[in-house]
Amino acid sequence: MSSYPSTVVFTSISETPISITEHEDLAAHEHMGAVVSFCGVVRNHDGGEQVDKLFYEGHPHAPEVLAKIAQDIAGEFDGVRIAISHRVGMLAIGDVALTAAVASAHRAEGFAACAELVERVKKELPIWKNQYFSDGHTEWVGSL
DSSP: OOSSOOEEEEEEEESSOOOHHHHHHHHOOTTOSEEEEEEEEOOSEETTEEEEEEEEEEOTTHHHHHHHHHHHHHHHSTTOEEEEEEEOEEEETTOEEEEEEEEESSHHHHHHHHHHHHHHHHHHSOEEEEEEETTSOEEEESOO
16 A cells, blocks of 8 residues: 555646646656556547548536546555546647556556556547548547
8 A cells, every 4th residue: 555645636628739748747756656658649540541630529527527537546546646638629630639647656556547547538538529531521439
């Protein structure tokens, strides 16, 4: 058991660019020996089709849901510090859509907590994306 309490240091749904380095810096602490991070980047293809850009739309309660997911992870993993953000709006190929950083005393806890955090965000966060394909058609992904 860690002598440092788990905490969520930052969560955000942002229309402006997000930085994995800033999230790593927020999560880092002198008590932590590991900072594990994930950076989800907009890619130029999906299902064999060329993607030009994405539009992310979030439910008005998305910030609260993201904070709750992060808090739940902090409650499940001992002694972690969490910083996470998701972008909304129009994103170009190569833009960062999701950043997550988890600091922990040891790497195993950090990897496990970061992986679970990202999985829960992908499943539970009410943010949907509209993919704009090179042939002119669009497709909503994750819509209810």
